[in-house]
Amino acid sequence: MPSVGGPRRRRVDPGVDDAGGVPHPDRDPRLDRGRRGRRRRPGPRRGRGAQPSRHRAGRVARGDDDRPDVAAQPRGGQPPLPTDRLRTPRDQRLPVPGRLIDPGPPTRDRPVSHVSRERPPDTGGNEVNPQPGSPADLGRDASGWVDVCALEDIADRRGKAVVVRGTDVALMRDGDRVHAVGGTCPHRGGQIADGRVVDGEVICPLHLWDFDLRTGISVFNPADRLPHFDARVRDGRVEIDADSVPAGPGRPDVYLGPWVRRGATDRGMDLVHHLAEGGNPYVESMGSTRLQSDSAPMGSHPSLDDLVFLPAQLARLPLLDDEPVATSVRLGTRAARPLDLAVPLVVSHMSFGALSAEAKVALATGAAAAGTAIGSGEGGMLPEERAAAGLYVLEMASGYFGWTEDAVAAADAVEIKIGQGAKPGLGGVLPAAKVTERIAEVRGIEAGVDSHSPSRFPDIGSPAALAERLERIRSINPGIPIGIKIAAGRVDDDVAVAVDVGADYLVVDGFGGGTGAAPVHV
Structure with a gap:
């Protein structure tokens, strides 16, 4: 439907070639920022005669207003991730240039479903233990990258839980790109892989904490962050750099083991384990962290309003x-x-x-x-x-x-x-x-x-x-x-x-x- 104010105009990203979303050779990849730091694309400003923008759950969906159907736009033309990327410090790593279009919320043709955690035959299961001589080491190349699953195994805007070297990892898919972050939310232990991806952020399903997929830092509370690991897609397969994942204790081999966490249901167990190892009793300062009001931060000063x-x-x-x-x-x-x-x-x-x-x-x-x-x-x-x-x-x-x-x-x-x-x-x-x-x-x-x-x-x-x-x-x-x-x-x-x-x-x-x-x- 043409816009009310006149003929339709197509906005062009100066950093993306008009044919299929191929990155422009003169485009500086550092201009590809998150939604909070993204530069406004050139073109006519929204005015009184512009077509209203589409909103979804309080956020403006990405994409140009004049496109007939944002959800139906193909992703063709995005180049595969480079296989010879040099290892750089994590705080200097930049996203691969390319156009990402938000497909909107799940529909009947693309329902939300829990990620399967069945053991794939090529890696011996979701447990990836790339130690030399182990079954998982068979898919590991000389640089440390390990094949963990197929890209099609991860629904778009959703996640898949795997274990790499005993550490829970959540593979979150954002279009043709996959990010690897820590599998457990630092806020209250929610399973990140059961969350969803919105505007480049993963939303924890437990208390809706959001984390930037590029940095792992919570936008809601920057004091909370998820560990971020190197991941790439090559020939339709998702690979993780096992050298970037620290060794962990692994999941408990019990019923619902991935969801077991120490918290309010087993108070004192950390202390019991600490004492069993010959440690001294824990004695420390304590105080109230209750909310003073619905909008006040935890630990705020007392008020007569309470x-x-x-x-x-x-x-x-x-x-x-x-x-x-x-x-x-x-x-x-x-x-x-x-x-x-x-x-x-x-x-x-x-x-x-x-x-x-x-x-x-x-x-x-x-x-x-x-x-x-x-x-x-x-x-x-x-x-x-x-x-x-x-x-x-x-x-x-x-x-x-x-x-x-x-x-x-x-x-x-x-x-x-x-x-x-x-x-x-x-x-x-x-x-x-x-x-x-x-x-x-x-x-x-x-x-x-x-x-x-x-x-x-x-x-x-x-x-x-x-x-x-x-x-x-x-x-x-x-x-x-x-x-x-x-x-x-x-x-x-x-x-x-x-x-x-x-x-x-x-x-x-x-x-x-x-x-x-x-x-x-x-």
Whole structure:
């Protein structure tokens, strides 16, 4: 159908000969970029009278608007990939020039189907192990290239999974070109070969992560990338340079072995294998990586938008937009000297040792400026931090680090840590390498020795003993509020005990609670 604005005009790619898509001899191959860096082809700009472009799933399909049927255009004329290509550094490798036309989504004549993983007779199966003398080595030439399958075995815009030297490889076909990338998505372990190719990118079928087929880098999150291997098509056969593929462990020889991955279904197995090999227990820092909102990145700063309130409707009328709202909060209303916070946010307990002295002082200064409190953490009171802070909460933990009557007397509140979200019902450890002379001085321990915290207070074995401890603290610093911190678990029972022993406020730590040192398997 001719365009509305006048006679049809054909756009010509200056780098491609008009006869069959043969690359122009004067064309610089480095001008063949991805869709984000592609130069605009000369010709009339789209205007008011131009024919509307075809859209597919939110993307503009490649091809010229004036062609009657983009999907039916032949690919004839594209030259075969060179067989004598010199080995160049991966970051300098350029795509072979040629015209690629997007055939559009799968149709009834070209359905989407899962790639067969049956063992072809010429290589002994999808397992390609090009070691000298092995069956797969029979198809390997002197330069290291290995024949893995026929081009027709891979549906266009789809993939095929193979194993080369024990490494999962996804062969993704984009027209007459085949790219070889890592077979497992680094995001959540999806099978790349079960994905599809769109505009030069492979889309993971699990969470739709997209990766540039030329570089392996994720366009959505450049921190994620797939390994990229050398591949070519010669005489209708797909070949991989086995020397570019690192040796891997191979697939588990079990049912659904290609899809087996270590993740949330077998937590701790890496740790078990590590310990079985004689390794030391894993202890590392942890924190929450939950999404703060549907559009915010993981690990973003906390916001009042995350809080869920009981909405006011009838029993309690909502406020109008011009009515003032107070943000102040009082903790420990039963105490003679409660904590009055200007905002409903506090700087939580992070020990000196997990954080540097500079970080502790900076946080204390910021908390004072915001009119809120900061916690000491279980590592004791750092004098410089206390001097910079406004409201200061001293934490008493099972290790009793830095726990002295002078520290209690200098605090605005005391918080007894029974548990925390990152390690409920467990102790902790500060590795000896972190126990410097200064940290040892503040904690009252020996330098260069692991600093352990037991799973509970050794000298508090009952609720009655805990109630006596609260009274002892009040006798040292009368009137300050005393809180109890627990991790979410048996919340009803634990809260009842905390109320019975006389706590002035209660802290319930969620699953995403952070820590500087906790067992990884928890």
